Amino acid sequence: xxxxxxxxxxxxxxxxxxxxxxxxxxxxxxxxxxxxxxxxxxxxxxxxxxxxxxxxxxxxxxxxxxxxxxxxxxxxxxxxxxxxxxxxxxxxxxxxxxxxxxxxxxxxxxxxxxxxxxxxxxxxxxxxxxxxxxxxxxxxxxxxxxxxxxxxxxxxxxxxxxxxxxxxxxxxxxxxxxxxxxxxxxxxxxxxxxxxxxxxxxxxxxxxxxxxxxxxxxxxxxxxxxxxxxxxxxxxxxxxxxxxxxxxxxxxxxxxxxxxxxxxxxxxxxxxxxxxxxxxxxxxxxxxxxxxxxxxxxxxxxxxxxxxxxxxxxxxxxxxxxxxxxxxxxxxxxxxxxxxxxxxxxxxxxxxxxxxxxxxxxxxxxxxxxxxxxxxxxxxxxxxxxxxxxxxxxxxxxxxxxxxxxxxxxxxxxxxxxxxxxxxxxxxxxxxxxxxxxxxxxxxxxxxxxxxxxxxxxxxxxxxxxxxxxxxxxxxxxxxxxxxxxxxxxxxxxxxxxxxxxxxxxxxxxxxxxxxxxxxxxxxxxxxxxxxxxxxxxxxxxxxxxxxxxxxxxxxxxxxxxxxxxxxxxxxxxxxxxxxxxxxxxxxxxxxxxxxxxxxxxxxxxxxxxxxxxxxxxxxxxxxxxxxxxxxxxxxxxxxxxxxxxxxxxxxxxxxxxxxxxxxxxxxxxxxxxxxxxxxxxxxxxxxxxxxxxxxxxxxxxxxxxxxxxxxxxxxxxxxxxxxxxxxxxxxxxxxxxxxxxxxxxxxxxxxxxxxxxxxxxxxxxxxxxxxxxxxxxxxxxxxxxxxxxxxxxxxxxxxxxxxxxxxxxxx
Amino acid sequence: xxxxxxxxxxxxxxxxxxxxxxxxxxxxxxxxxxxxxxxxxxxxxxxxxxxxxxxxxxxxxxxxxxxxxxxxxxxxxxxxxxxxxxxxxxxxxxxxxxxxxxxxxxxxx
Numbered sequence: 005x006x007x008x009x010x011x012x013x014x015x016x017x018x019x020x021x022x023x024x025x026x027x028x029x030x031x032x033x034x035x036x037x038x039x040x041x042x043x044x045x046x047x048x049x050x051x052x053x054x055x056x057x058x059x060x061x062x063x064x065x066x067x068x069x070x071x072x073x074x075x076x077x078x079x080x081x082x083x084x085x086x087x088x089x090x091x092x093x094x095x096x097x098x099x100x101x102x103x104x105x106x107x108x109x110x111x112x113x114x115x116x117x118x119x120x121x122x123x124x125x126x127x128x129x130x131x132x133x134x135x136x137x138x139x140x141x142x143x144x145x146x147x148x149x150x151x152x153x154x155x156x157x158x159x160x161x162x163x164x165x166x167x168x169x170x171x172x173x174x175x176x177x178x179x180x181x182x183x184x185x186x187x188x189x190x191x192x193x194x195x196x197x198x199x200x201x202x203x204x205x206x207x208x209x210x211x212x213x214x215x216x217x218x219x220x221x222x223x224x225x226x227x228x229x230x231x232x233x234x235x236x237x238x239x240x241x242x243x244x245x246x247x248x249x250x251x252x253x254x255x256x257x258x259x260x261x262x263x264x265x266x267x268x269x270x271x272x273x274x275x276x277x278x279x280x281x282x283x284x285x286x287x288x289x290x291x292x293x294x295x296x297x298x299x300x301x302x303x304x305x306x307x308x309x310x311x312x313x314x315x316x317x318x319x320x321x322x323x324x325x326x327x328x329x330x331x332x333x334x335x336x337x338x339x340x341x342x343x344x345x346x347x348x349x350x351x352x353x354x355x356x357x358x359x360x361x362x363x364x365x366x367x368x369x370x371x372x373x374x375x376x377x378x379x380x381x382x383x384x385x386x387x388x389x390x391x392x393x394x395x396x397x398x399x400x401x402x403x404x405x406x407x408x409x410x411x412x413x414x415x416x417x418x419x420x421x422x423x424x425x426x427x428x429x430x431x432x433x434x435x436x437x438x439x440x441x442x443x444x445x446x447x448x449x450x451x452x453x454x455x456x457x458x459x460x461x462x463x464x465x466x467x468x469x470x471x472x473x474x475x476x477x478x479x480x481x482x483x484x485x486x487x488x489x490x491x492x493x494x495x496x497x498x499x500x501x502x503x504x505x506x507x508x509x510x511x512x513x514x515x516x517x518x519x520x521x522x523x524x525x526x527x528x529x530x531x532x533x534x535x536x537x538x539x540x541x542x543x544x545x546x547x548x549x550x551x552x553x554x555x556x557x558x559x560x561x562x563x564x565x566x567x568x569x570x571x572x573x574x575x576x577x578x579x580x581x582x583x584x585x586x587x588x589x590x591x592x593x594x595x596x597x598x599x600x601x602x603x604x605x606x607x608x609x610x611x612x613x614x615x616x617x618x619x620x621x622x623x624x625x626x627x628x629x630x631x632x633x634x635x636x637x638x639x640x641x642x643x644x645x646x647x648x649x650x651x652x653x654x655x656x657x658x659x660x661x662x663x664x665x666x667x668x669x670x671x672x673x674x675x676x677x678x679x680x681x682x683x684x685x686x687x688x689x690x691x692x693x694x695x696x697x698x699x700x701x702x703x704x705x706x707x708x709x710x711x712x713x714x715x716x717x718x719x720x721x722x723x724x725x726x727x728x729x730x731x732x733x734x735x736x737x738x739x740x741x742x743x744x745x746x747x748x749x750x751x752x753x754x755x756x757x758x759x760x761x762x763x764x765x766x767x768x769x770x771x772x773x774x775x776x777x778x779x780x781x782x783x784x785x786x787x788x789x790x791x792x793x794x795x796x797x798x799x800x801x802x803x804x805x806x807x808x809x810x811x812x813x814x815x816x
Numbered sequence: 817x818x819x820x821x822x823x824x825x826x827x828x829x830x831x832x833x834x835x836x837x838x839x840x841x842x843x844x845x846x847x848x849x850x851x852x853x854x855x856x857x858x859x860x861x862x863x864x865x866x867x868x869x870x871x872x873x874x875x876x877x878x879x880x881x882x883x884x885x886x887x888x889x890x891x892x893x894x895x896x897x898x899x900x901x902x903x904x905x906x907x908x909x910x911x912x913x914x915x916x917x918x919x920x921x922x923x924x925x
Contacts, residue, residue: 528879551832812835
């Protein structure tokens with residue numbers, strides 16, 4: 005089949021990112037031709053500020069060099085401006101008369117600096133701040149002249165002013181309003197910023213309206229409405245940008261302020277798409293890079309004719325790229341209007357933090373001087389996290405929530421280059437920064453793939469995000485709020501589960517087919533997730549797919565670094581007896597098990613068992629009534645107990661029996677991630693129930709229930725769920741909680757993260773406040789347990805099953 | 817001596833799964849994909865030596881169970897940005913039987 009022809013007008017970040025996304029998913033769909041008005045390859049426009057300031061060189065900011073276009077078979081016309089689109093004949097024509105035809109057209113014409121319509125705006129030495137040429141003009145001026153005036157105290161203007169000052173000019177920033185960066189900052193933060201910039205040597209003329217730019221041939225000064233004048237050899241106009249719509253307009257494509265596009269980035273003409281700063285989407289215009297990248301992804305999806313992605317707008321955050329100034333802004337930062345404001349001010353340290361909150365959800369944030377928690381606030385803002393549980397401490401930052409754990413370092417900017425960021429994979433800060441710069445990485449996922457930082461336990465994710473942010477400034481593209489399940493699909497976990505339920509999808513291939521999976525049979529991320537979701541939704545019908553389970557759950561043992569396995573029999577409530585201990589000892593001797601270890605969950609671990617021996621080991625243990633402890637699964641692990649009132653002089657209830665009862669009820673259940681429980685016999689809490697997924701603490705009058713604890717990477721103490729009176733209630737609440745978690749958490753999401761996402765209030769509402777709902781959840785849990793409580797070891801130790809653990813053949 | 821050794825039936829290998837063949841030079845993992853294509857590679861991840869035979873098989877690739885490196889079964893190469901390579905062996909299926917090209921140490925095992 006003949007390839008279709010795609011023409012891209014605009015060789016900038018949005019257009020080329022769309023091409024890159026398209027090549028990823030449909031490399032052979034189009035013959036691609038790119039027209040760019042500038043005589044350069046695609047470069048990182050946002051890094052022009054550091055180039056101006058002398059912190060980066062031009063070569064450093066090239067994103068795609070000539071070789072890239074060539075390797076990917078893309079025809080690039082640099083320095084050729086398209087002046088006409090003939091939609092009827094599907095042709096574009098350039099200024100110099102070249103014609104090219106298209107099947108699909110992508111407009112990525114970007115924006116132009118808005119030049120104030122004042123006398124003198126066309127004089128020599130008056131420039132915008134948009135492209136490499138502008139930067140070159142500024143650099144030339146900085147070598148010959150002294151006085152620079154920057155009109156516009158927004159993000160771009162301040163970065164320009166900072167750069168010119170670093171180049172040795174005296175710089176005055178002229179701003180129409182009394183607040184710098186008023187689109188990102190409130191007044192107190194803007195005042196702190198102004199003070200810091202003044203101290204670094206910038207002059208400001210606030211609330212000043214420019215009336216004329218003076219000079220004959222070259223600019224010599226600026227005059228204001230009040231009649232005052234200041235000298236100027238260079239004037240930078242940075243009062244805003246205006247979408248470049250002239251070409252689209254002349255072709256009769258519907259435009260308002262920008263080119264109008266729908267949620268698929270399609271213009272009024274269905275063959276023509278548009279992305280980037282030239283578009284207007286749901287009345288919004290765009291000036292930051294993160295939304296452009298999200299648009300690029302969606303647009304590529306439609307150009308590839310997948311037709312499922314939608315762009316529904318972006319939530320963005322901003323950071324000023326001026327060295328030494330720490331500033332972060334996101335969302336509805338102004339407050340007022342029925343919003344609540346949480347404030348922290350320490351003028352002496354130059355720290356200001358404001359969170360704008362509505363119904364206990366973050367709507368916006370301004371941080372100045374201490375932006376370490378910006379990424380955390382932003383994450384909660386995009387996820388709509390309920391902050392009521394820690395609202396009183398939220399302004400002190402994530403590190404002060406009362407929980408702690410690995411990852412005490414929380415200020416990436418202050419870390420030396422040699423500091424280790426990722427403790428699992430031994431990645432230091434410099435390695436991450438170098439990869440971001442040299443390999444042009446923009447997202448957390450990219451950094452993970454290339455450096456492995458934060459790719460294992462994930463506890464340094466916040467730090468890595470901070471490093472991305474401080475290295476890239478506003479270039480930093482946060483992971484989209486709507487996070488797909490994996491790279492094989494654009495659907496979220498919730499969308500997939502809903503489709504399984506609503507459309508009665510009952511096998512993995514059917515789910516993949518129905519939801520247009522991009523790969524034939526998924527990957528190691530989505531297959532286990534789908535297997536779990538199907539198992540959870542259809543407990544009576546679904547046939548578990550071992551090939552879609554991680555090896556530990558397939559082999560019912562934990563794989564070790566040398567390829568051998570560890571075997572952990574279940575020891576109910578941590579209570580054992582001489583017969584069981586003898587059986588374990590006999591097995592360890594008979595099979596020459598190299599290491600026997602007591603685990604943290606009150607059990608015994610036999611380490612170093614070769615795969616071929618597993619069935620024999622299980623059979624031997626099974627003879628003495630020992631069954632699988634599921635120490636390897638996303639499932640109920642252990643119920644840790646203390647000895648309780650049977651022995652302990654402080655014990656108030658029989659915690660051991662309660663632990664055994666809970667374990668008998670919940671063992672064998674598959675869950676989104678591992679689940680650990682504990683029962684303590686009194687508030688001294690020797691079983692450490694307050695760092696478990698479900699913790700029970702006995703008090704004299706009954707039982708306290710605690711949920712969402714975690715003792716691993718990041719210690720999280722449980723939230724108190726409720727207090728109840730009877731043993732039966734403990735079981736009912738436990739079953740209901742398990743089932744709610746099973747039905748609603750995302751695969752691999754521990755209860756701690758799930759509760760932080762949905763909020764304790766929600767879990768309380770479902771488990772505590774709604775007795776009918778609780779009983780129904782508990783019943784569903786018991787129903788699903790009917791098929792789940794089969795000892796997998798006994799099954800796999802049968803003669804008929806043993807073959808799969810043996811080599812197919814021995815050769816030579 | 818024949819260059820092909822019969823190692824078993826295709827149905828002995830689960831689809832999207834693997835079985836191993838023990839040799840004097842170490843284990844060889846024989847994979848069967850969802851489309852019933854069969855591949856053989858050294859059962860040793862180029863990263864930290866993990867047993868690839870125990871990984872999740874997707875498309876013509878396998879993900880190592882130890883640290884999630886993904887290895888192409890066709891070439892033995894790690895999928896970018898990871899880099900490394902494990903040895904591949906010739907393998908064929910005839911009338912439902914799987915044959916492995918005779919492995920040798922000289923070939924790099």
